[in-house]
Amino acid sequence: MARVTTRPDPFREGHVELTTGPVPLHYQVYRHLRDALAAGRLRPGDRLPGERELCDFYGCSLVTVRRALDELARERRLVRERGRGTFVTEPPLDRNLALLGSFTEEMRARGLDPSTRVLAAAREPAPRAIADALRLDEGADTYLLERLRLVGGNPLLLEEVHLSADRFPGLLDFDLANESLYELLSQRYGVRLEHAQETIEPIALPTREAELLDQRRGRPALLVELVAFDQDDDPVEHCRSVVRGDRARYHVRARGARAELLVLPNAEITTH
Template identity: 55%
Template sequence: MARYRLESGSTPLHHQVYLDLSTALDEGEWRPGDRLPPERELARRYGCSLIPVRRALDELTREGRLERTRGRGTFVLHPRLEVEIGHSGSFADLMRMHGMDPDTRLITSRIEPSGEVVAAALALPPGTHTIYLERLRIADGEPLFLEQVYLPADRFTGLLDHDLERNSLYDLLAEQYGAVVVRAREAIEPVLLRAHEAHLLDQPSGRPALLVEGVAFGPESEPIEFTRSYIRGDRARLSFEGSILRPPRPGTGETDTP
């Protein structure tokens, strides 16, 4: 017997199934990591054919709420974290805002010569020594972000002697070296995780992720830090909010309001 009776009318059957499944997920009928019942069982639940069920599941998969794997079934995913581009708070602040327990694990810390990309980003001659840090950002015991950070070694002598797991890097740069980050320029692109990054993020190699490359600048527009951050595509999404400026109206010098 159907748990939820679909109604004939203007609302398509697959959308009714979608709405009820969304409500069930919101109310915790299935938790992250749970496997949903097979499609035929869901069809009996709604008293419909397989087609509306499959279309509803496809829509929830596109929203990132479900993952469908051939031969294994359909699984509930964790809600994606909303990460605002240009967020001025620390990773720990962001995770606590989402009610999660943050942690940082230092994977690598060393001095190495800069390649062309890093040198250009930091306005250094190629081959100049840089500090390289690789830090894994963890929330509730699950790896979410992998940061690969490059800093001019001459400017930050002794940085590697500090605790880079429990201390904020930006706080250390400001308090110990007088290097205050005031702005950043960032670029975002989708990538497929290579074996190294996938292993640290506990993901299969080739899994989609977001790569954020950025340069942080001081008050005199001097580059302080170049960073590559790999963000799990199944656990976070990026958002941006900005002002819309329209060109002045001819002859007035005034802009239209949006």
Template identity: 40%
Template sequence: MHERKHADRQRTQATISAMKPSSATRKWEFEPLDKTSFTPMYFQIQTQLLKLIKEGQLRAGDALPSEEELSRACGVSRMTARHALQSLKSQGFASRHKGQGTFVSHPKVEKDITHLCGFTAEMRALGLEPSSRTLNAETVPASAEVASRLRVEVASPVFQLRRLRLADGLPVAVESVWLSQEQFPGINQLDFASLSLYRTLRERYGIRVSRADEILEARSASRHEAELLEVPRRSSVLVISRTLWSIDGKPVETAHSVYRGDRYRAVLAIPATAVE
């Protein structure tokens, strides 16, 4: 019995060695499965692939072994191998490209919606390099919705700032912000390609923020949003509408942000006192 297990292990290791990238590419190891364990085979495969991803041996954009390769290497059915890959996909760690295979996905950015934080600080706290591309920065007449949120007259001048937000060079959100020009004179003269909006509000205008009201909804991306976010049209997006308030009870800004559904997820921590 022991000799048979040893032979199985050697056979599995030999097959997996054939799957390893050549010396010109990154090498990674795959341990034999424990077929005597109560842990399902698909879960053992998933766990090992996930370990390789988290350790950086498999990186975003790398191809994962195919169902056939996993099936042959691990001595399991293709259905079991498919289950392992689909499980990684459902958790957001992998994506399937028709006709090409399954690839490691870029990690999702987690947004703590219980904590008010600017995009730059938020990304850096997650170990990502933030950057922005200004789409437009101009004075526009306030729409009825914007006027209501900023408590200004309809058609009064407001500063509109639209930016494409990127993390590690990849687009994650399209952000539109509106501020009253009467409340923030000269703001339309500033270059927010290099300036932090919140730092400017704090240091130049003396604004101290007390809270933010946010509304979250899920929908499909419009054609323009899909182009900017580099996703197929009608892909899922997370939309956050926000109004920021100062400590003296005045609205500071209103914003509308569209986040890639495959790159972003909202995290909400609920205190125990809120549970009956």
């Protein structure tokens, strides 16, 4: 993300008058910055003025400014870089765990610009864990597809997909950088994905994944493992994704008296 060092538009007003009363001063600063972000007057990459300059702009103390900035940083709207300043971040992309569909179509439906870079596309014998997930014999022929997913030219996630080579002959002959895998499975092979089991856990980025995702090694990320099932409840796809922790947010909606979401170490979330 390019860094913009010119003064963003909201700070050309001269100053903002904070009011005394029931609304805390730090919340008024937070709200002014939040509204500027929502209106697009502060854009990803913009650098905010320094803390003391913000104190002069709002007519408040350093503690007040820092509380407002800390809150926006917790919400991942800002990032504070030591020695460089405070910058506006790309907003996190919400993904609904209850929806199973094409990454490309999902991003386009939001008016975003997705793209895919194929890093590997090959046949390989199924490792034990993959074979178990896909209900194959260990060593059975599978397709390995490794793709880097980008939004607006910026890396979002790295995925590694395995599918049965016997079930989907000729799959690697298609343009897997530009065609939706799920659409190919549906239109070319008559396989419709109905539900999936997903496991999500936080990780620290290893070196290779960090380089591909344009992050520093050790930065927080999400490891998402998915097994997708077809209309006959047969496993179709095993997908392992490493998702940038600063760019994605997952949510799930639970219904019914028995619906319960437990946030526990190694908790598994099953979606239907």
